Amino acid sequence: MLPDTRLTRPYEHIAVIGGGAWGTALAAVAVRAGRDVRLWMRDEQVAHDIASGRGNTRYLEGLELPVGIRPTTDVDEALAGADAVLLVTPSTTVRHVARRIGESAAPGVPIFVCAKGIEAGTGMLMSEVASEAAPGRVIGTVTGPTFATETAAGHPTAVTVACTSGVRVPPQDRAATRMAISLTTGAFRPYVSNDMPGVEVGGAVKNIIAIACGILEGAGFGENSRAAIITRGLDEMKELAVGLGGRRETVTGLGGLGDLMLTCSSRQSRNFSYGFQRGQGLNDADVFEGRAVVVEGRHNAVTVTDLARLIGITMPISEMVRAIVADGRPIGDAFAQYWASPIRAEPRALDLEIAHPAIEAVTERFEYLNA
Known part of the structure; x- marks a missing residue:
């Protein structure tokens, strides 16, 4: 018999930091999965468009988004009450943004870095950059073969969720498992990994x-x-x-x-x-x-x-x-x-x-x- 998924607690309140195409798509996935989602972005016009039901007119033009995404241009407002963060900004800004999240998010809130790359000068992976910028946080990632437009439109999509939480934590209680459950919908299917590199x-x-x-x-x-x-x-x-x-x-x-x-x-x-x-x-x-x-x-x-x-x-x-x-x-x-x-x-x-x-x-x- 398979374990009861109710034993794994989803993250109910998710802050998505980064309102580009992929950040918006992940916000749409999280809303469809039943989560409370705040989406931070710099562009006030895009935030207004999403709030008024017109969608992300800059990055996902013509694509209808589910009702429930709460956009904001105030990062503190986005992080208030969040129990998990999806960091979805370009790789060159991850250090700065992760530091900001580390200062503002409540203690114990994990950061899942959805940017891909290696930092210039340091040779660090994005998870290592975030860990250094926001010390003491559990750091994870959500990655896989995804085009934002298809994900936001609800096409069947599979990803890998990985994190750095220790082996002493039971698999069903690890941050990666909890985030996987938090994002699972009829179309979005995560797999779980403990191999960050x-x-x-x-x-x-x-x-x-x-x-x-x-x-x-x-x-x-x-x-x-x-x-x-x-x-x-x-x-x-x-x-x-x-x-x-x-x-x-x-x-x-x-x-x-x-x-x-x-x-x-x-x-x-x-x-x-x-x-x-x-x-x-x-x-x-x-x-x-x-x-x-x-x-x-x-x-x-x-x-x-x-x-x-x-x-x-x-x-x-x-x-x-x-x-x-x-x-x-x-x-x-x-x-x-x-x-x-x-x-x-x-x-x-x-x-x-x-x-x-x-x-x-x-x-x-x-x-x-x-x-």
């Missing part, structure tokens, strides 16, 4: 791999090319996760492989779309018609490879993307260097490395991308 690495690396896949599709290559990049990109995820104390099998779950497949296969992904436009020959200034669009993979390409270099992990696809988006290397040259790297075995137990026998042919194959 394994879960978070996937979210940081998948955006980089998506840029590489987008470049290849934009350049006219097909499914073979994308499958190769996704598969070898997954291997890079696993190596970094293990290097940070995570488990390889975690990376084959929703937060790793699942998120990787989604982000690398659709132009709904800003990272894939950015890569696609670069593969078509556009430069940074011209992508997205010159609009300022947040492409986390450009930032992640630097922070992830900085961390990998620091701990002695080799990540050739991530290095290739960094060379293109941060170092200004021509796309054709960067891809040729990767594709002409030595021939190696897939099982790491088989120690094999042979110089590529057709380097000139590889160079010729990719050189047109430099035009």
